[in-house]
Amino acid sequence: DVKVTQSSRYLVKRTGEKVFLECVQDMDHENMFWYRQDPGLGLRLIYFSYDVKMKEKGDIPEGYSVSREKKERFSLILESASTNQTSMYLCASSFPSGYGYTFGSGTRLTVV
Amino acid sequence: GESVGLHLPTLSVQEGDNSIINCAYSNSASDYFIWYKQESGKGPQFIIDIRSNMDKRQGQRVTVLLNKTVKHLSLQIAATQPGDSAVYFCAENRGRRALTFGSGTRLQVQP
Numbered sequence: 001d002v003k004v005t006q007s008s009r010y011l012v013k014r015t016g017e018k019v020f021l022e023c024v025q026d027m028d029h030e031n032m033f034w035y036r037q038d039p040g041l042g043l044r045l046i047y048f049s050y051d052v053k054m055k056e057k058g059d060i061p062e063g064y065s066v067s068r069e070k071k072e073r074f075s076l077i078l079e080s081a082s083t084n085q086t087s088m089y090l091c092a093s094s095f096p097s098g099y100g101y102t103f104g105s106g107t108r109l110t111v112v
Numbered sequence: 113g114e115s116v117g118l119h120l121p122t123l124s125v126q127e128g129d130n131s132i133i134n135c136a137y138s139n140s141a142s143d144y145f146i147w148y149k150q151e152s153g154k155g156p157q158f159i160i161d162i163r164s165n166m167d168k169r170q171g172q173r174v175t176v177l178l179n180k181t182v183k184h185l186s187l188q189i190a191a192t193q194p195g196d197s198a199v200y201f202c203a204e205n206r207g208r209r210a211l212t213f214g215s216g217t218r219l220q221v222q223p
Contacts, residue, residue, distance in 0.1 A: 040215075042201070043156075045212075058210065101203075101211055
């Protein structure tokens with residue numbers, strides 16, 4: 001069964017901490033994405049990557065960075081976590097055409 | 113539990129009835145559409161997709177209809193079951209590699 005795996009289901013971090021959210025896919029997908037999901041706002045794209053070491057900003061990149069050193073792994077980094085970054089974070093991957101768009105189970109991050 | 117979609121429109125149906133969930137999209141250049149189902153505490157799961165050169169596509173108990181004239185997409189679920197209760201999202205590919213998602217509709221199935 002093909003999978004997108006997010007390393008943590010729940011995380012609690014303190015304001016100002018550096019936070020790493022990890023995502024691994026086993027489908028040999030070129031594209032990988034990070035979204036955040038908030039009540040009433042739906043899914044909003046933070047960053048995406050269409051190749052190793054390549055990245056593009058999404059709709060809400062402020063306060064975030066990403067790293068893609070290997071094709072199967074895409075990391076989201078909160079350089080200095082703030083309470084307004086408390087959210088559900090979803091990773092996804094797909095083929096370049098957009099087909100096969102598959103999500104992970106999500107990481108619920110709480111910043112206190 | 114999962115607090116996704118506190119302010120979502122809600123569709124309530126009786127078990128066994130057919131459900132129709134609607135979605136409007138804005139970009140006439142979008143060429144690929146997907147419906148996702150999201151259960152509480154889980155990531156969105158693929159249900160069915162359709163390309164813009166089609167008007168209708170059927171899966172198991174689900175049908176997607178695409179009306180490009182009015183930029184409207186619908187998901188029909190036949191014989192709705194309690195396990196169909198979830199939030200449903202439509203998504204469109206606007207050609208920038210990443211999908212754009214609608215805000216979602218909550219489907220509640222009454223026994």
